Amino acid sequence: MSLTEEILTISIAAFGTILTRFLPFLLFPGNKPIPIFIQRLGKFLPPAILGVLVIYCYKDLPANFTSNSVFEIIAGVITVLVHLWKKNMFLSISIGTCSYILLLNFFNLTSIL
Amino acid sequence: MDTVKSTAFKFALKKTLPIMTGFLFIGMAYGMYMHQEGFNFLYPTLMAFTIFAGSLEFVIANLLIHSFDPLSVLFLTLIINSRHLFYGISMLEKYNVAGWKKYYLIFGMCDESFSVNYATDPPKDIDQVWFMFYVTCLNQFYWVFSSMLGGLFGSIIHFNLKGLSFVMTALFIVLFVDQLLRENNHFSSLCGILVSSILLIVLGKELFLPLSMLLITGIFCIKENWRVKTHESN
Numbered sequence: 001m002s003l004t005e006e007i008l009t010i011s012i013a014a015f016g017t018i019l020t021r022f023l024p025f026l027l028f029p030g031n032k033p034i035p036i037f038i039q040r041l042g043k044f045l046p047p048a049i050l051g052v053l054v055i056y057c058y059k060d061l062p063a064n065f066t067s068n069s070v071f072e073i074i075a076g077v078i079t080v081l082v083h084l085w086k087k088n089m090f091l092s093i094s095i096g097t098c099s100y101i102l103l104l105n106f107f108n109l110t111s112i113l
Numbered sequence: 114m115d116t117v118k119s120t121a122f123k124f125a126l127k128k129t130l131p132i133m134t135g136f137l138f139i140g141m142a143y144g145m146y147m148h149q150e151g152f153n154f155l156y157p158t159l160m161a162f163t164i165f166a167g168s169l170e171f172v173i174a175n176l177l178i179h180s181f182d183p184l185s186v187l188f189l190t191l192i193i194n195s196r197h198l199f200y201g202i203s204m205l206e207k208y209n210v211a212g213w214k215k216y217y218l219i220f221g222m223c224d225e226s227f228s229v230n231y232a233t234d235p236p237k238d239i240d241q242v243w244f245m246f247y248v249t250c251l252n253q254f255y256w257v258f259s260s261m262l263g264g265l266f267g268s269i270i271h272f273n274l275k276g277l278s279f280v281m282t283a284l285f286i287v288l289f290v291d292q293l294l295r296e297n298n299h300f301s302s303l304c305g306i307l308v309s310s311i312l313l314i315v316l317g318k319e320l321f322l323p324l325s326m327l328l329i330t331g332i333f334c335i336k337e338n339w340r341v342k343t344h345e346s347n
Contacts, residue, residue, distance in 0.1 A: 005181040006156075012183055013173045014163040016190030017197070021222050024201030030209035038202060041333055044301050046203045046231050048329045049196075050289045051305025052322070053224060057282035059318040072282065079283045083290045092290075093131045096283035101276040 068104065075100035121240050125247035128233055129255070132225045135281040136255040137262075139167060142278075144263020147174050154264030161260035165253055166223055169193045170260075195323040199330070200227040207231070210242045221249035223256075225284070232288045300336075304329055 001009070028034045034042075058076075061069045079096030086092070144157040152174075160170050172189055176182070200222055207230070208218045218230075229252075230245045293302055308328050312321040 001177060001179075001181050006177055008183060009173065009177060009181065009186050010160055010163065012186045013160075013169060013190045016187055017164050017166050017169065017194050018220065020191065020194040020197040021201060021219050024198055024205060025208070025215075025219055028205055030205075030215075034205055037337065038205070040337065041330065042202045042205055044333050045199055045329070047292050047296060047299075047301040048305030048308075049199060049203065049326075050228060050232070050285065050292050051302050052196075052309040052325050052329075053228065053285045054282075054289050055306060055309040055313060055325075056224075056322060057285055059313060059321070062314050063317060072279070075279060076282065076286055079286045080290055083287050084294075087291075087294075089287050089291075090130070092287050093280055093283040096286070097134075097277065097279045100279040100283075104276040 071100055071103040071107070074103060117240050118243055120238065121235075121243035122247045124235055124239050125244050125251055128229055129225075129248055129251045131280050131284045132229070132252055133255045135278060135284065136225075136252070137259045138277045139281070140256050140259025141263035143167065143170060143174070144260040144265070145267035146171065146263075148264050148267030150174060150178055152177070152264070154261055157264040158257060158261040161257040162253075165221060165256065166194055167256070192323055196224075196326055197222060199326045203227075203231065207245075210245075214242060214246050218245055218249055221253050223252060225281075226252050228285065228288050232291060304332055308332070 028038060058072065061072070075096050078099045079092050082095045083089075083092035140161065143161075144154065147157040147160075148154065156177075157170075157174075160173065164170055164173065169190060172193065173186070176186060176189075201219070204218075204222070204227065208215060208222075210218070218226075226249045229248050233244070233248075235241055235244045289302070293299060296302065305325075309321060309325040312325050312328065315321075316324060
């Protein structure tokens with residue numbers, strides 16, 4: 001690829017991304033009332049999206065299930081439990097991540113199985 | 114900096130600390146990847162700045178070493194980032210703020226900025242618009258800075274902190290659990306988890322994300338239709 005082609009490739013990606021982010025705001029500008037259906041959809045979607053984003057973090061699991069996948073699930077469950085217990089975002093994220101790092105570095109399943 | 118801005122900034126900094134950790138790790142990995150492909154550090158830095166959508170940047174980095182194909186670039190960009198349409202619909206009211214900040218909030222609406230800005234109700238003494246603005250700013254700064262670091266020192270740095278990228282997973286889990294705890298009706302949350310899990314297993318990781326969003330919207334349409342019908346018959 002020449003430099004011009006590289007710049008074009010990056011520009012198209014940037015433009016496409018900007019388009020996907022701005023389109024809803026262009027279709028439903030702030031100075032006009034938003035249709036009730038869109039308002040209700042906008043209220044319905046976020047909890048579902050947060051759920052989808054959790055699954056997105058585990059997207060490599062089904063195709064490539066290894067001992068790492070087991071650690072990711074265990075660390076995820078630990079994060080949920082710590083958060084239900086203390087409801088402290090930093091504590092839950094820290095303990096969840098530390099448990100994953102510990103499992104990954106010091107607990108080698110393949111050497112046991 | 115006046116007190117309104119500085120309190121909002123401090124709160125945004127606190128709320129984005131996990132993202133800082135995650136982006137530092139993933140952004141550096143991305144910069145190192147481009148470095149290994151033979152690109153100058155300016156490439157990951159400028160791509161991080163202008164595109165600002167992590168998963169797409171890895172794909173574009175890969176396309177750059179192949180022959181020029183603008184249509185595939187556009188197609189892949191729209192497919193991978195179609196989820197932003199649904200973030201936008203969700204943020205139509207919250208991001209409808211006065212002045213130039215609105216355009217920056219929309220420009221910087223990555224997964225993490227959307228999630229934190231949607232899920233956080235700052236305390237009364239903190240200005241929400243400045244808070245959302247700083248969350249977006251800080252996220253972009255973390256991402257651009259770590260991509261640059263990876264691109265600059267790609268051959269020198271070696272990671273020993275294997276597994277640190279789990280902070281992003283933990284962040285999304287915590288935001289989701291908080292959502293479950295504060296809502297009365299779990300239909301939407303469970304719909305998101307179930308639909309995306311099933312489509313991930315059936316369709317694989319390339320296509321499940323945009324199709325999950327479409328199917329969830331479809332389920333909402335059926336639910337609305339049913340609600341309107343039962344309402345009319347009463």
